[in-house]
Amino acid sequence: MIAAGQGAALDVRAAVLRVDYQKLLPISRYDLRTEDAGFAGAVLADEDNNTTGRFLGNTFETRTVAVPPEEADAAMNQLLADGIRMIVVMAEDEDLLRLTAKAASADALVLNATAAGTDLRDQACNANLLHISPSNQMMTDAVAQFAVWKKWTRWFLISGSNPADIALAEAYRRSAKKFGAKITEDRSFADPGGTRRTDTGHVLVQRQLPVDTQGASRHDVVIAADATDYFARYLSYNLWDPRPVLGSGGLRPVTFHAAHEAWGATQYQTRFEALTGRYVKPEDYNVWLALRVIGEAVTRAATTDALEIRDYALSPAFELAAFKGQAVTFRPWNGQLRQPVILYDGMITVSVSPQDGFLHQTSALDSLGLDRPESACKAFE
16 A cells, blocks of 8 residues: 555555454343444444545445454454455454464554553554553553542452453552552452353342452442453442442443533434444444544545554644544554543443543643553554
8 A cells, every 4th residue: 555645535445353252141231242343333434434535535445354263363364365454453462462463464554442451552562553442551540540539549449250350450459559549458259150140140149249248448439340240230239338339330431331422422422323223332432433543544644554554643643533522642652542531330421531630741641551651562662
């Protein structure tokens, strides 16, 4: 792909590669995954990009591919063989890194829409990988700032026993240290496996959780680290001591949700619902945002070259409106998109981090997640 000359029309081809993993059903039917998860965001992004592109003669087309993990490599190889060099990937950390390496061999750009591992933005970073999805550390910092702003500085941390839960709990411990909170009690809730939605599930939890949470040291708030969705949704009304719940249950950090209406988001919501017949989910928004990054960079830099798109996105010239009250930009040291994090109670936006008073010498958004001095990423140097 080559840069366009003055006034030349561009044909922009991108793809969304979604890796579908076998998982237990979520606790709530409201959280059932739709067949078009993420892909619906691509439909809206193409519509938005083509609306802008029409004035310049540019066209945007996105291919969507869903595969099980064992077919992910073949799917990436096929996309690259077909000449697609800008690929949004929805995959877990390990698969994302392997797919990114394949893309790098073809000078292709990968945009991460779902993987939250902090290491991906740290020592495991890649020069051809941009992160739309916030990291675990960004999400836990968003929760921590709100708790500290509320002066809820004594935390009862309850984490699951699965690897993803353990990683999330560690991020909360770092956030507590970073913002001056104290974890007065730290407990694990074991996941024995099996079904999470049975007729008697809530009854068992109602009996078990008060017993498991009694006798905790004095605390202001319960922080739940349950990335695998086993127990956190039950905490709010089943604690021994009545306390607010934040994290994986109660007040949760999200990139977007269907009731968010501030900063012009209502028009986004109504357009999404008209296109899909359903409410937006965070993965839809993340994919939409990834493709809008491509659309904005193509329009401003007048190129379809993937690495030139990356360079422009990382430059001070890039910014993008994202219905969050301020333009979003990329951290040039590790490829992470700076963005506010919404704190959502299941019905409304309760707050948005970064919170007032949490200052930073460059951008308040850099108070969330790994700041430049904290990141071991060298790929972008």
